[in-house]
Amino acid sequence: MNDEYVLQLQHITKEYPGVVALKDVSLEVKKGEILALIGENGAGKSTLIKTCSGAVIPTAGKIVVNGKTFTSMSPQLAAENGIAIIYQEFNNVKGLSAAENLFLGNPIKKGIVIDKKAMEREAEKAFNQLNIKIDPKKLVGDLTVGYQQMIEIAKAIKQNARVLIMDEPSAPLTSAEVESMFKVCELLKAKGVSIIYISHRLDEIFRLSDRIVVLRDGEYVKTLITKDSHVEELIHLMVGRDLTETYPARTDCINRDETVLELQNVSGNGDKDISFQLHKGEVLGLGGLVGAGRTELAQMIFGAVEKTSGRMFLKGKEIHPKSPRQAIDAGIALVPEDRKRHGALLTISVKNNINMPTYPKISFLSVIKSRKESEVATYYQKNLLIKTPSIHQIVKNLSGGNQQKVILGKWLAANSELIIFDEPTRGIDVGAKVEIYTLINRLVEQGKSILLISSEMEELMGMSDRIIVLAEGKITGELKRDSFDQKTIMRMASAV
Amino acid sequence: MKSKVIRQLQDKAIWIVFLVLFIAFAIANDKFLSSSNLFTIARQVSMFGIAAVGMTFVILIGGIDLATGSIITIVNVVAAYLMVKMEFSIAAAIGTSLILATAIGALNGFMVAKIKMPAIIATFATQIIFEGAAYMLSGGTPIFGFDPAFKIFGQGYVGPVPVPVIIMAISFTVGAFILNKTYFGRYFYAVGGNEEASRLSGIKVNGIKFLIYSLSGLFAGIAGIVMLSRTNSAQPTAGRGFEFDVITCVVLGGVSVSGGYGKISNVIAGTLIIGILTNGMVLMNVSTYMQMVVKGLVLILAVGFDSIQNKNGLVKL
Numbered sequence: 001m002n003d004e005y006v007l008q009l010q011h012i013t014k015e016y017p018g019v020v021a022l023k024d025v026s027l028e029v030k031k032g033e034i035l036a037l038i039g040e041n042g043a044g045k046s047t048l049i050k051t052c053s054g055a056v057i058p059t060a061g062k063i064v065v066n067g068k069t070f071t072s073m074s075p076q077l078a079a080e081n082g083i084a085i086i087y088q089e090f091n092n093v094k095g096l097s098a099a100e101n102l103f104l105g106n107p108i109k110k111g112i113v114i115d116k117k118a119m120e121r122e123a124e125k126a127f128n129q130l131n132i133k134i135d136p137k138k139l140v141g142d143l144t145v146g147y148q149q150m151i152e153i154a155k156a157i158k159q160n161a162r163v164l165i166m167d168e169p170s171a172p173l174t175s176a177e178v179e180s181m182f183k184v185c186e187l188l189k190a191k192g193v194s195i196i197y198i199s200h201r202l203d204e205i206f207r208l209s210d211r212i213v214v215l216r217d218g219e220y221v222k223t224l225i226t227k228d229s230h231v232e233e234l235i236h237l238m239v240g241r242d243l244t245e246t247y248p249a250r251t252d253c254i255n256r257d258e259t260v261l262e263l264q265n266v267s268g269n270g271d272k273d274i275s276f277q278l279h280k281g282e283v284l285g286l287g288g289l290v291g292a293g294r295t296e297l298a299q300m301i302f303g304a305v306e307k308t309s310g311r312m313f314l315k316g317k318e319i320h321p322k323s324p325r326q327a328i329d330a331g332i333a334l335v336p337e338d339r340k341r342h343g344a345l346l347t348i349s350v351k352n353n354i355n356m357p358t359y360p361k362i363s364f365l366s367v368i369k370s371r372k373e374s375e376v377a378t379y380y381q382k383n384l385l386i387k388t389p390s391i392h393q394i395v396k397n398l399s400g401g402n403q404q405k406v407i408l409g410k411w412l413a414a415n416s417e418l419i420i421f422d423e424p425t426r427g428i429d430v431g432a433k434v435e436i437y438t439l440i441n442r443l444v445e446q447g448k449s450i451l452l453i454s455s456e457m458e459e460l461m462g463m464s465d466r467i468i469v470l471a472e473g474k475i476t477g478e479l480k481r482d483s484f485d486q487k488t489i490m491r492m493a494s495a496v
Numbered sequence: 497m498k499s500k501v502i503r504q505l506q507d508k509a510i511w512i513v514f515l516v517l518f519i520a521f522a523i524a525n526d527k528f529l530s531s532s533n534l535f536t537i538a539r540q541v542s543m544f545g546i547a548a549v550g551m552t553f554v555i556l557i558g559g560i561d562l563a564t565g566s567i568i569t570i571v572n573v574v575a576a577y578l579m580v581k582m583e584f585s586i587a588a589a590i591g592t593s594l595i596l597a598t599a600i601g602a603l604n605g606f607m608v609a610k611i612k613m614p615a616i617i618a619t620f621a622t623q624i625i626f627e628g629a630a631y632m633l634s635g636g637t638p639i640f641g642f643d644p645a646f647k648i649f650g651q652g653y654v655g656p657v658p659v660p661v662i663i664m665a666i667s668f669t670v671g672a673f674i675l676n677k678t679y680f681g682r683y684f685y686a687v688g689g690n691e692e693a694s695r696l697s698g699i700k701v702n703g704i705k706f707l708i709y710s711l712s713g714l715f716a717g718i719a720g721i722v723m724l725s726r727t728n729s730a731q732p733t734a735g736r737g738f739e740f741d742v743i744t745c746v747v748l749g750g751v752s753v754s755g756g757y758g759k760i761s762n763v764i765a766g767t768l769i770i771g772i773l774t775n776g777m778v779l780m781n782v783s784t785y786m787q788m789v790v791k792g793l794v795l796i797l798a799v800g801f802d803s804i805q806n807k808n809g810l811v812k813l
Contacts, residue, residue: 304696328698342696347689347756352682357698359679366678410697 005064006031006194007052007083007163012061014047014218021047022058025220027213029163032192034185036199036209036226040238040490041290041455044218045198049165053078053085066162084156085165088172090148094141099123101140102155126154130184146177153184157193164188165196170204171291182208200289202231202494214238232487235494239457239486247462248434250441253281254465259316260449261301261418266310269296271473274310278418283440283450285464287457288493293473294453295337298420301451302334303327314418328357333411335404337422337453344403346396350388351377353395353406357414380409384439401432408439419443420451425459437463457486471495510750510765517769521776528779535658539650539726541771542660543568543719545764547742548749549671550601550715552763553708554615555746556675557688558755561709562619563604564716564742566627567597568735571720573630576639576730579646586646594717600626601713602706609705619709623739631732640729650726660722667715672760684708688755744791745770747798754806770794 007029014022022044029035037045050056051063054073063070065081073083092101099120100107108118123136132150140148149169156164170178185195185208199205205212206226214221214237221237258280266274271293278284286294299305301312303321312319314330321327324334336342345353354377355362362372377391384405388398395406404424411419421440425433440450440463454460460467461484469477469492477492479485521528547564554561575593578584584592600622607618652659675681683704686694695701719738724730749766751758773794777787 302696323700324696325698325700334696336696341690342693345686345689345693345697348682348685352686353697356682356686356694359682363679366680368677368679368682370677414698 004030006066007196008062008064009048009051010062010064012048012051012058012063014044014051014056015059021218022051023219024061025215025218026061027220027223029194029196030210031162031194032189033210034189034195034197034208036197036205036212037215038199038202038205038212038234038238039215039221040457042217043215043238045215046167047218048215049085049167049196049198052083052163052165079159082160082162083165084159084161084163086149086152086156086167086169088168090152092140092148092151095139097137097139098127098134098143098147098151099136101151102126102136102158104155123154126158130154130157130187132180132184144177145172146174146180149173149177149181150184153188157188161193163194163196165198167198168200168291169197170199170201178204200291200494202234205234206231231491235487235490239490247459248438248441250444252465253444253447255280255447260314261451262313263301264311264313266297266300266307266312268308268310269293269300269305271297271300271470274470274475276468276475276478278449278451280449281444281447283444283452283463283465285460285467286451286453286470287460287467287489288470290455292470292493294470295422296473297470298334298336298422298451298453301327301418301420302332304334328414328416331415331417333414333416333419335407335411335419335421335424337426339400339403339407339427343407344395346403347394349392349394350381350386350398350406351391354380354391354409354413356410376413377409380413384409384412385435399429399432401428401435404428404432404436405439416448418449418451420453422453423455424452425454425456433459457489460489461486469493507750507759507762510748510762510769514765514769514772517772517776521772521779525776525779528776533775533779537768537771537775538661539658540775541767542658542664543722543726543738544741544745544770545664545767546667546722547716547719547738548745548763548767549667549760550708550712551739551742551746552671552749552751552758552760553674553684554712555743555751555753556684556755556758557705557708558691558753559608559615559705559708560619560743560753561601561604561712561716562616562739563600563622563626564712564719565735565738565740566623566625566630567600567713567716568720568723568738569732570600570626570630570633571597571717572724572730572734573634573639573732575721575724576642577633579642580639586643590721593721594714597717597720598710598714601710601716604713605706605709608709609702627736634730634732636732638729638731642728646725647728648725650722650724650728660726663718663722667718668760668764671763675760680704680707685756688752688757690756740795741770741791744795744798747802748794750802752802752806753799754802766798 005028009025009027012022012025025048039045047056051058052073054075054077057072063073065083093104102123103119108115120136127134134147134150140151169181173181188195197209209226212224212226212229216238256279259277260280261278264275274297288294300307303323303326306322319330321330340346351373355373359368362369374391381388381391386405387402395403424436444450452463465481467479467484467489468475469489471493472495476495479488527533551561551564571593574596575589578589578592604619604622607613608615648659650660654662683699686699687701687704691701720735723734745767746763747753748769749763751763
């Protein structure tokens with residue numbers, strides 16, 4: 001029985017302090033099959049495959065490769081045992097040729113000199129085997145992303161990979177490139193190489209895979225035989241959970257006559273032709289999978305990245321935010337996804353963080369009115385219930401939820417009308433989450449407007465008045481609160 | 497919390513180091529404690545101290561300014577040239593050369609903020625350029641013969657206190673005021689802690705960098721005027737290597753080389769330490785070369801301490 005499988009993951013569990021990322025997940029890969037691994041954002045796909053490369057050490061469970069059992073892997077062990085992972089970020093050197101990249105780390109040498117000719121010959125052979133046409137002399141930096149990926153695959157095969165794990169391989173590719181990548185996958189399959197294929201694109205999975213493993217919330221859900229399944233079943237398995245968390249109730253405070261933000265055919269930063277309206281007192285949810293272009297859209301509205309075309313209106317007045325400063329002055333705020341890198345200023349105090357965007361307003365000839373500074377900070381510390389020994393505390397020492405509140409306090413002090421929340425509860429414990437939700441409710445009750453980006457389906461549905469779904473930089477659907485449905489959203493997000 | 501305790505300890509530690517060194521030199525050499533020697537030290541460190549204010553700002557935002565020495569040189573030569581060869585008044589000569597110093601700083605700021613050049617290379621290049629320019633302007637020979645009134649900035653006294661010490665005290669006060677009382681100071685700490693988060697909080701990061709390098713040029717320029725007035729002669733090598741001492745003063749004063757942390761009060765201690773160290777070694781007949789070795793070691797020690805803290809995650813995340 002065991003001979004049939006080239007790779008088995010048995011009862012893999014991975015715990016982080018306070019979080020279980022993987023709970024008793026098992027899967028098997030047969031020789032020469034393409035196994036698709038699917039699940040929502042945060043389902044545990046990436047963590048699972050990282051246990052195969054040694055990037056993640058499982059808390060419990062076994063990894064069996066060709067009958068050999070391991071409790072954890074390392075990059076070397078993985079390579080020795082024929083496991084190769086193609087990440088979304090390629091592991092190549094752009095200034096070297098295709099051939100040199102293929103032999104990166106163990107070049108063919110003549111004495112102590114690198115034998116370029118021989119490497120180019122060998123590279124040609126390796127590429128021919130996969131039916132790919134790349135000039136081995138060409139610099140990798142001059143090749144398209146599709147070809148760069150082919151080189152990665154060729155490299156893995158040259159190192160005798162028996163199991164190839166591909167993480168969202170089609171994401172950066174054009175449709176023509178996807179076709180050639182599929183051909184290579186089929187070819188490898190025919191040669192007996194097994195592939196674990198991770199993708200959000202369900203249509204690809206149905207075209208390519210033999211079996212499908214579904215994960216949800218870090219747990220194994222089901223294995224399907226692709227030809228006996230269909231999209232609806234898959235979507236049901238991916239999202240099939242009941243809405244458990246309760247979201248604090250909110251009275252409808254939308255003023256439909258007053259449009260706060262309007263986008264007309266806005267493009268740029270990877271997004272194309274985005275149009276929508278956000279009303280006063282409304283929470284507009286932005287749904288979609290990771291990489292759908294939601295954060296990118298937020299960056300454009302906030303002026304962190306300039307849009308390339310289209311028009312943007314704030315309360316009926318056209319705006320062209322070229323910098324966050326301009327957006328802030330117009331009344332737009334962003335609570336960013338990466339709290340520690342982009343949100344809170346960790347090395348300075350709560351007081352300084354809260355006042356940061358507004359210092360010129362509480363200063364005279366650039367000298368800060370320090371009483372005012374403390375008043376504002378104390379007001380928002382009390383108002384938002386920020387748990388800190390004092391307003392002089394360095395923000396780094398606060399918990400995630402309280403850091404998030406400091407960021408929010410900063411925007412309230414700046415009197416922002418439109419607040420964009422990008423994954424506001426990521427990495428925050430449950431109690432603090434509810435507090436953030438309550439705050440969002442309070443904000444709309446006070447007449448603020450909210451754009452809410454969330455990868456947690458429940459949070460998105462629980463908090464939004466309306467949801468717009470993005471996929472690959474385009475709006476693929478819009479739902480009103482009464483027609484919210486996990487499967488519909490999932491279908492829009494997967495663009496099927 | 498732990499990091500806070502250690503930070504506070506380190507806060508005081510530099511003054512303890514200063515006291516220990518002070519006592520050690522006082523015991524080792526009886527001339528050290530004489531009032532004339534103490535004034536000599538004060539006058540010597542005044543130039544470092546003035547330039548250290550600008551350098552503190554620069555290092556606070558995670559930058560570096562290697563042009564300080566050559567700004568001092570060019571200010572020496574230009575001010576002297578204007579006074580002696582062009583018959584400028586003292587005020588006009590000082591004004592013009594300080595504008596030049598600020599402009600050189602602004603050039604550094606432009607290259608770092610707008611063009612995104614690494615500060616170490618941009619300021620290294622200006623260092624070489626203006627050292628060369630100073631040499632060309634002076635023809636390689638000293639320029640001297642100023643109006644005796646010009647002596648006041650380097651050699652004058654107000655009561656018992658030397659004028660350069662007063663200029664240093666004013667510089668430190670202005671520096672501390674900017675850092676603690678104005679919102680520019682808040683911006684400096686924010687930018688030094690995290691540039692991108694600062695930008696997303698509405699700070700014009702590029703403008704801040706431009707301002708800081710300009711200020712660093714200005715403070716170096718003031719130090720240059722003091723030096724010219726002290727030596728009464730413009731040497732085309734006047735400021736060579738000066739940035740090394742200034743950087744050492746600042747880093748020894750606990751300003752983190754990766755940015756975000758630092759206080760003027762401790763930079764004063766750092767400056768005084770370099771002052772008594774140099775003076776003490778001279779009194780004890782330590783050779784110039786040995787002094788270089790010692791100063792290099794001190795810099796390694798100061799930066800090493802800072803880096804170990806960074807590595808242990810006590811300072812930055």
